[in-house]
Amino acid sequence: MPNAELSQIVKAYDVRGVVPGQWGEREAELFGAAFVTVTEATAIVAGHDMRPSSPGLAAAFARGATARGADVTLIGLCSTDELYYASGTLGLPGAMFTASHNPARYNGIKMCRAGASPVGMETGLQEIAELVSGWAESGTPAPVPAPGTVAEVDLLPGYAEYLRSLAGPVVRPLKVVVDAGNGMGGHTAPAVLGALPLDVVPLYFELDGTFPHHEANPLDPKNIVDLRRRVVAEHADLGLAFDGDADRCFVVDEKGDPVSPSAVTALIASRELDRNGGHGTVIHNLITSWSVPETIREHGGTPVRTRVGHSFIKQRMAETGAIFGGEHSAHYYFRDFWNADTGMLAALHVLATLSAGQAPLSRLVGEYNRYSASGEINSTVDDQAGRLAGIRAAYGNTPGIEMDGLDGLTVTAKDWWFNLRPSNTEPLLRLNVEARDQATMERIRDEVLGRIRV
Template sequence: MSPDLSQIVKAYDVRGVVPDQWDESLAEVFGAAFATVTGATALVVGHDMRPSSPGLSRAFARGAASRGADVTEIGLCSTDGLYFASGHLDLPGAMFTASHNPARYNGIKMCRAGAAPVGQDTGLAEIRDLAQRWAATGLPAGAATPGTITARDVLGDYAGFLRSLVDLSGIRPLKVVVDAGNGMGGHTVPTVLDGLPVDLVPMYFELDGTFPHHEANPLDPKNLVDLQARVRETGADLGLAFDGDADRCFAVDERGEPVSPSAVTALVAARELAAHPGAVVIHNLITSRSVPEVIAEHGGTAVRTRVGHSFIKQRMAQTGAVFGGEHSAHYYFRDFWNADTGMLAALHLLAALGTQDGPLSDLVASYERYAGSGEINSTVDDQAGRTAAVRAAFATEEDVTFDELDGLTVSTPGWWFNLRASNTEPLLRLNVEAGDAAEVARLRDRVLAIVRG
């Protein structure tokens, strides 16, 4: 009996437990289906440090080559390293990673040439359906002339390209602690920062897809504790934390205090608008109100989107936006094929901090204007019913407005919150922002009483 691929093909990628839900034989089928659906005559494949990644990646390459596609294997890389290769070589690509998920998981992030995303509406559903059929019947006869599989190292080119996008020539010496979480940041950071006046303090740079020290998900505060302590111990200027596939980057200041991704978005937006006056900057609806405020103050046009990289990338392409940021620390750049790269955001932070004398806490203070709850998840059976109950409870409030761009956003001049359903789990996700922590707590508790009641 062939597996049900709808269980592992998500909205934006493939992700599941290896070998329970998928294995190298299915990876080969996915490779053949990807080459067929995209019509690729050549493509690039990379992988992270998980124990299952090399075998899955090579199987995918064999499947694509069986359809006649020439495959360039770039080996170990970050997800944004794969996007670089796709853009730089102008080839469709596939990245084998499950990001911050536990070691038993693996997945595939796919893109068309120029790092254009492949999601359910842009080819992934067709790839799933074809792979489902071939998993049941076996692969049909391949191309008369199979494609080639060759290796290519692009890490140096990737690092050089990122460095070409940010002027770091005049920065002062900085001590920087980097927690790679045993993920791909341990592979990319030394090359990207090589030659800069940076005293690098590495943490967990050993590539280990079993994540022996902590989960490689800096969005969860408990995974920043080690970094915060090391920054304080060493007197560092800042700390950076990357997730498992190193496409997201989080920062802590010289006191070990987290810098919100919204503040990083605002800071990078201001820098990009200085270089591109009047440009469009994208932000999702969970980012702080400080983000559109800063964009307007620097002469840019803020465009608000739903949460999710496919929506951000689509709006960037439509509007010609120079930059986009999300609350989850995904940062997108026009100069990087509209793809997300935490490493480039990190270089902007280093450039901004290194060209002024004050500490990072002072630099970001003007961007940290409000108090926020962070994302709070609640398990509920009736997501729509609970959301409707929340809307009804606030309907009589003065100066309240509602919008449903993505879930339910309830706003007043002094505060806002968003409640939205997970696409994959029976969860409602709540984010609250207000002028101070006490007001955030009041709103949070009021909404959660309805959601969980």
């Protein structure tokens, strides 16, 4: 992109940066005009999260879109997966204003084509960015003779009802603590969960884009401390934590212990395969646990391994007709939800499974916790390619070792595996290790880290 400022905020899959430092309503208006130009849309839908800058950015985006002749349906405050629901059910391209779990000074745009099909660098975002960059230097594009209109619609009740129809019933009362982190889960959880036989204990449901209690990123252990304590104190059956735009869901069992997203993936995969007669493809990224493809095969399904990242998951979902997909980052994708990710639907599956029997959640997910995992460990390095090459050389001639380069470097032995992949945005290498026992995992983890951090 010729505009240096814009190149800092246009990422691989979305737009994200500091407001007003890096972008603001002027740029949002240009993005609206460019979005409808590239997608050739005559109508779009847009929504926003609870950040202070979000309503103004969404309105500016709508101005840019209507100036180019497109009608805009504004659904107001919503989660990202509610925006996907809107795009899918209305058959319209969509734009969601959110910076997910980023700090309050950030905001962004997640864009999709009709049916919640993602817009990334290779599927339109590059062209959108180039138009915005050109217009930013030469002036706003001339409006068309017949501008579009703006209408406001509330889709929250329909979204809630649709999700409940996909997950199956909650057949016995459960007590659940829900930490919305002052994000959009505080808006959507009451609508979705309120009609179920649940005793919901709310944590931080007040919508506040300054995140006064903790960051809205449940994958960081420090951000679920309050949830874990409250689950134990309330003698709850489980806890749920959502990120800022509520498209990811993290689960805590009745003991207050975090449930691995791999275990949640395996649990939902088994449900979806059983619901489809033991047939179907399930997508998982390459750093989910060995237990995920094992569970998929045990329930008659076909596991398909893919790179890390939602664009790769969604692409493979579409290519294979997969019924479900899961990632280690607590993103869960459903064929019946336009191949899009929805943390709320994943939560409903967990609730329905737990309610169907009397066993506690810790026992239910125990069958999927078959191995010891390190979690993701980041190392700052000055030469990503060089360190990767060094690891490849160190293990390349070892008997019984297999390697692949689908995403970074994956090294697999009989009793362990690790993946080492570079960050696309920071000078980091990300390490994930899994082994059949804790001692082996720790040995391999320390061995690899020792080679990286020289």
